Amino acid sequence: MINLTDSAVNAVKSAISAATQPASGLRIMVEAGGCAGFKYMMGLADEAKPDDTVIERDGLKVFVDNKSHEHLLGTTIDFVIAPENPGFTFDNPNATSNCSCGKSFS
Template structure:
């Protein structure tokens, strides 16, 4: 299971409501690359793909492809506002290590 904090849900809902195109939800994926072996990617999408796992929380739809889902099981996604910058953070128990930017892991 992937967990989203209230802050992450609210930030995603705000992005969807401000989107210039019809967004049906938030896509979260893991791709090769970044400072470490894998990197997190996020973006608004119109709809789910056939191989997606759907996560719903407080009216927010989150789509995760099945390949990425394996890397994200148990992950908590938060949205943090800080002096250094605001953004989504990932607390991933499957990561052996992560880079200082927090956007990639191995």
């Protein structure tokens, strides 16, 4: 299961309401790259793809492809408002190491 904090849900809902293109949820992916081996990718999405797992939290849909899902099981996504490095954070129990930027892991 992937968990989103209230802060993350509110940030995504705000982004969806301000989007110029139709969006019904958030797509989260893991791709090869970044300074630690894998990187998190996020973006608004209009609909699920055939191989997506769809997670719903407080009316927000989160779309995760099956390859990424295995890397994200148990991950908590938060949205932090801070003077330094504001934005989404990932607490991923599957990561053996993280990049200092928090957007990359191995």
